[in-house]
Amino acid sequence: MRARTSIASGLGRRLVVGTPFFWLVVFFLAPFAIVFGISLSRSRFGVPPYEPLWQNGALAARLDNYAFLLDDPLYLTALLNSLEIAALSAAICLVLGYPIALGVARAPKSWRAPLLLAVILPFWTSFLIRVYAWTGLLKKEGLINDALIWLGLAAEPIQMLQTDFAVHLGIVYSYLPFMVLPLYASLERQDMSLLEAASDLGARPWRAFLTITLPLSLPGALAGFLLVFIPAVGEFVIPELLGDAGTAMIGKVLWTEFFNNRDWPLAAALAITVLTLIVAPLAWLEHLRLKRSEASQ
Amino acid sequence: MTGPAAKQPLDDRPAALILEGVTRRFGATVAVDAVDLTVRSGELFSLLGASGCGKTTLLRMIAGFEIPNSGRVLIDGQDVTHAPPYERPVNMVFQSYALFPHMTVAQNVAYGLKQTGMARSERDDRVQEVLALVELDSFGRRRPDQLSGGQRQRVALARALAKRPKILLLDEPLGALDRKLRERTQFELVNLQERIGTTFILVTHDQEEAMTMSDRIAIMQGGHILQIGPPREVYEYPTSRTVADFIGAANLLEGTVASVEGRSAEIRLQATGGAAMAESDIPLKTGDAVTVMVRPEKIQAHRASTGAANELSGTVIDIAYLGDLSIYHVQIADGVRVQVAIANRRHADEAPFTWDDAVFLSWHPGDGVILIT
Structure with a gap:
């Protein structure tokens, strides 16, 4: 009897652990392997637009595409540009999102759910439509320019659309909830008696915030930063709609290689490179963090 | 506990705390109702009562976390009724201890001293001194989550004592400890109090704890103090049925x-x-x-x-x-x-x-x- 229940619970446990595993293998690892395979191939005209890896009983893998990426400075420039735009946008999100998250976390309990809903509400409209709506606001004869001229703050329309400013604005606007939510989660579960203890020990409110609230919310801030930074690096829609043709972000370059040049192998090599460049440092950081927490045990 | 014979008689000592008609309302409920109280310097004083009797609210008004609707709070002769917690010469041992989880034991204890701008060397000496007082000298570099419940309680005590407060407030300080440890800690606390001579005000719902430790006990119910006196007096000569029933x-x-x-x-x-x-x-x-x-x-x-x-x-x-x-x-x-x-x-x-x-x-x-x- 006991043996049977332990087998059943063992099966249950395997099912619970196995489901996310299965998901990752089917929807992440397998596509990744396919893309990696394509990146080792050579483009051609036809369907599919790349040569098979297995030709005449021999493996026809080559690293030409990766070599090409290193050769042409376009890719490196686009990548650095993307990292810079994503990092700056994530930093702006952090600065804007922190007071919002703190405000919601410190609001009366009955207010928190509606306020959180307000943060998430924009997600109920299509992302594409919301980004596109910004073109109507930012263009030369758009709402913002009209208002500035009417108020006498600008003599002539300001070029806002098709600038890096618009791209930053679009990313910050679109990704702000991803910053607010993890920050809120870490701020909300902070023990308020810690702040009382700080105050009791002589810390004024501002010092108590800097020495207690802020350091304890750093994990939430890091999570929020990564949740904004990682998708922003590969962002395509926002620079396409709000940036100018010269805004070289890696997502746009990838799109061009894939759809305009129909060079699937090169696009695949680019995708793999970007993924590796983002995941590898994060994995290393996580490894360091684990090692440190083990050491302190 | 009757205290050592060498102790100066209570009535001759200056008042560490005076409450005058202190009242605190939360909406329609009156948590503390026109309480008058004088606690003498160097006294170990307990506020005893069932939960909801107003003892914690009273303690929080002394600490400055609650402001009375009416009445005055005087600490060491100074009117601090409306002073924020960070300007009062009192420190508190919280029921949950409220240790800062991202700081070491030594950093926790040094926190209050840092706010006063004390020089680093003097601060380090003081931290070692209070850690020695609670027998945690060698635990300065540990983090709170690496300590047992009893050790955490002593860190909270050391942190609150580091600034040498005029009054130490203790909110159910032994509530989270198991019975054996609690009994031992009761005596340790009393011994410590006698050594350093600081005024202790303790909130508890445990009448045994109040009886064992206190010089005087105030029994509270419904926001009022029913009786104040030494343990022997409130036990032998209660003045009301409620007190008689509550104590023993x-x-x-x-x-x-x-x-x-x-x-x-x-x-x-x-x-x-x-x-x-x-x-x-x-x-x-x-x-x-x-x-x-x-x-x-x-x-x-x-x-x-x-x-x-x-x-x-x-x-x-x-x-x-x-x-x-x-x-x-x-x-x-x-x-x-x-x-x-x-x-x-x-x-x-x-x-x-x-x-x-x-x-x-x-x-x-x-x-x-x-x-x-």
Whole structure:
């Protein structure tokens, strides 16, 4: 009897652990392997637009595409540009999102759910439509320019659309909830008696915030930063709609290689490179963090 | 605990804390209702009461986390009624300890000193000093999550003592510890308090804890202080039924005053119609409705009548064996029971009485306390 229940619970446990595993293998690892395979191939005209890896009983893998990426400075420039735009946008999100998250976390309990809903509400409209709506606001004869001229703050329309400013604005606007939510989660579960203890020990409110609230919310801030930074690096829609043709972000370059040049192998090599460049440092950081927490045990 | 003989008499010492008509309302409920209180310097004072009696709100008003709706709070002669917590010369040991989880033990203890801008070397010395005081000298570099519950409690104590507060506030400081550790810590706290001489104000719902540790106890109920006094006084001479009932076990017998002679009075008991002698400082007159309170351990039980002045006869209907002593429930009239505590000096199977035994109960007239309410 006991043996049977332990087998059943063992099966249950395997099912619970196995489901996310299965998901990752089917929807992440397998596509990744396919893309990696394509990146080792050579483009051609036809369907599919790349040569098979297995030709005449021999493996026809080559690293030409990766070599090409290193050769042409376009890719490196686009990548650095993307990292810079994503990092700056994530930093702006952090600065804007922190007071919002703190405000919601410190609001009366009955207010928190509606306020959180307000943060998430924009997600109920299509992302594409919301980004596109910004073109109507930012263009030369758009709402913002009209208002500035009417108020006498600008003599002539300001070029806002098709600038890096618009791209930053679009990313910050679109990704702000991803910053607010993890920050809120870490701020909300902070023990308020810690702040009382700080105050009791002589810390004024501002010092108590800097020495207690802020350091304890750093994990939430890091999570929020990564949740904004990682998708922003590969962002395509926002620079396409709000940036100018010269805004070289890696997502746009990838799109061009894939759809305009129909060079699937090169696009695949680019995708793999970007993924590796983002995941590898994060994995290393996580490894360091684990090692440190083990050491302190 | 009566304190060492060397201690200066309480009344001669300056007041560390004075509360004048302090009231705190939360919406329609009055948590603390016009409380007057004076705590002397160097005293270990307890606020005792069931949850919701207002003791924690009172403590939080002393700390500055709550501002009274009316009344004044004076600490060391200074009016601090409206001063924020960070400007008051008091520190608190929180019920949850509230240790900063991202700091080491030493950093936790140094936190309050840092706010005062104390020089680093002096700060380090002070941290070592208070850590030694709570016997955690070698734990400075640990983090709170690497400590046991008892160690955490001592870190919280050290942190609150580091700034040498005029008054140390303790909110159920032993509530999270298990029984054995709690009993040991009670004595450690008292010894520590006697050594450093700081005024301690302790909030607790545990009457044993309050009795063991305090110089004086204030018993609170419904936002009021019912009685203030040394443990012995509130136990032996409660002034109300509520206090008598709350502190230890009490037999409460209702009756009317038959005659008065000085401090002692003869009471006609409602339950038996018999007479009982008891004492009171309150002026009484014949015909007053009163309650006679007798502690279970003050009652003697015999198999035969002894002819004593205070004698009740009854039947044993319940016995609670507690190990060191047994509580006998004796029915003296329909629905009226008296509890008698008898120490088990011999093995329990040689107990003097068993169920359904007829017994005669008596007590010394001075052990009966007359209560008006």
